[in-house]
Amino acid sequence: MGRAPCCDKTKVKRGPWSPEEDSTLIRFLETHGTAGNWIALPQKAGLKRCGKSCRLRWLNYLRPNIKHGNFTKDEDEIICTLYTQMGSRWSIIASNLPGRTDNDVKNYWNTKLKKKLLAGKVIGHTTTNNYITSNNFLEKSCNRKNPHDLLDSSISTTPSSTYDHHHHNHLLFPSQPQIIFSSPPPFPILTDHMGYGSSTVVDSTHEISLMSSDPTTLHFSHHGHVSEFSTNLKNSSSSIFTSSQDGGSSSVSVSADSSSLAMENNNNINKSLSGLAVEDEGGILMDFSFGIGGPIYNEFTNSTSSGIWFQDQKASHDIIHQEAALSYCCYPNLGDHQSSSYADIKPPPQGLINQSVINQY
DNA sequence: AATTAGCCCAACCGCAGACGT
DNA sequence: TACGTCTGCGGTTGGGCTAAT
Numbered sequence: 001m002g003r004a005p006c007c008d009k010t011k012v013k014r015g016p017w018s019p020e021e022d023s024t025l026i027r028f029l030e031t032h033g034t035a036g037n038w039i040a041l042p043q044k045a046g047l048k049r050c051g052k053s054c055r056l057r058w059l060n061y062l063r064p065n066i067k068h069g070n071f072t073k074d075e076d077e078i079i080c081t082l083y084t085q086m087g088s089r090w091s092i093i094a095s096n097l098p099g100r101t102d103n104d105v106k107n108y109w110n111t112k113l114k115k116k117l118l119a120g121k122v123i124g125h126t127t128t129n130n131y132i133t134s135n136n137f138l139e140k141s142c143n144r145k146n147p148h149d150l151l152d153s154s155i156s157t158t159p160s161s162t163y164d165h166h167h168h169n170h171l172l173f174p175s176q177p178q179i180i181f182s183s184p185p186p187f188p189i190l191t192d193h194m195g196y197g198s199s200t201v202v203d204s205t206h207e208i209s210l211m212s213s214d215p216t217t218l219h220f221s222h223h224g225h226v227s228e229f230s231t232n233l234k235n236s237s238s239s240i241f242t243s244s245q246d247g248g249s250s251s252v253s254v255s256a257d258s259s260s261l262a263m264e265n266n267n268n269i270n271k272s273l274s275g276l277a278v279e280d281e282g283g284i285l286m287d288f289s290f291g292i293g294g295p296i297y298n299e300f301t302n303s304t305s306s307g308i309w310f311q312d313q314k315a316s317h318d319i320i321h322q323e324a325a326l327s328y329c330c331y332p333n334l335g336d337h338q339s340s341s342y343a344d345i346k347p348p349p350q351g352l353i354n355q356s357v358i359n360q361y
Numbered sequence: 362a363a364t365t366a367g368c369c370c371a372a373c374c375g376c377a378g379a380c381g382t
Numbered sequence: 383t384a385c386g387t388c389t390g391c392g393g394t395t396g397g398g399c400t401a402a403t
Contacts, residue, residue, distance in 0.1 A: 015372075016371070017371085106393085110393095
């Protein structure tokens with residue numbers, strides 16, 4: 001048996017709100033507030049509406065400082081970035097856009113932004129963390145003043161051929177977004193641009209690789225520098241949670257003896273997840289995706305494959321068996337904590353990375 | 362001018378978690 | 383602890399508008 005309906009639908013008005021209803025609701029809320037009970041509100045206010053309908057009308061349309069229409073380029077990028085990192089968590093995404101409602105953002109994404117994105121006209125980028133636990137995550141992310149900050153705030157959509165010229169890479173998608181660095185990054189980073197878009201690896205020598213995460217083909221230009229990453233998993237047991245591209249979440253646990261990693265993925269699409277996590281004195285570098293390591297069940301080809309393309313170039317023959325490469329990265333220094341906030345994340349000291357050897361999951 | 366197709370977005374629906382008793 | 387109620391959320395729907403034919 002399902003739950004009881006919140007109101008008798010035959011006795012309440014439905015459909016578009018009239019200006020009179022709007023003003024009645026506004027007047028009532030300005031005088032009385034919700035009194036903590038939306039269900040009882042319409043009766044008190046003299047509205048023939050369901051409480052949920054009143055709440056929605058207020059939150060999405062009538063409440064002060066709501067912005068409608070005309071999303072700015074900045075807003076586009078914020079939405080894309082956060083959608084990449086956490087999927088359709090519209091309320092959280094909207095909380096980073098003053099004046100925007102989750103409904104607005106959702107509609108905008110579904111009707112316009114997704115298409116823009118597919119056309120390569122706008123991009124999002126992930127920074128080096130995935131801790132979307134706070135509503136002001138983005139603000140923190142964008143305002144980092146740490147000298148180890150990696151990304152110049154400028155993100156370009158100029159054709160990648162220019163990029164190729166500067167960085168001697170084989171670029172795969174002419175319309176791929178670019179991340180422009182103001183200075184060589186102090187350590188390798190991995191980013192993922194969009195769900196099934198491409199990933200970029202930048203290493204300490206400022207080499208940049210692009211990896212396609214096209215579900216049907218996978219190409220990439222360069223991957224060797226990842227082997228310079230760090231290594232010893234010294235932590236006692238720790239867990240790290242992050243989001244995955246389709247809105248599910250993933251967790252990574254380091255075993256007590258630091259000898260192994262366990263990865264778990266609860267997203268709706270991908271049946272397995274594997275990846276790489278390394279640690280040095282500065283923190284843990286994690287990169288995990290359902291395209292790294294193996295075995296990987298490929299829903300698109302209905303097959304299982306394995307291969308570790310992060311190991312070194314020797315493994316390159318396995319690459320064609322991999323599917324979407326979704327890379328996430330963060331530098332938390334978790335210690336024994338079971339959870340972390342953004343404040344815990346800090347980049348490892350410069351120089352340490354290069355002394356280490358790869359530890360491959 | 363009439364019709365059709367597609368788009369946009371406000372509103373609705375139902376689920377899940379929080380909260381109170 | 384169990385249960386019922388309320389709220390918040392994400393997915394979906396459908397009416398109105400506009401562009402295309």
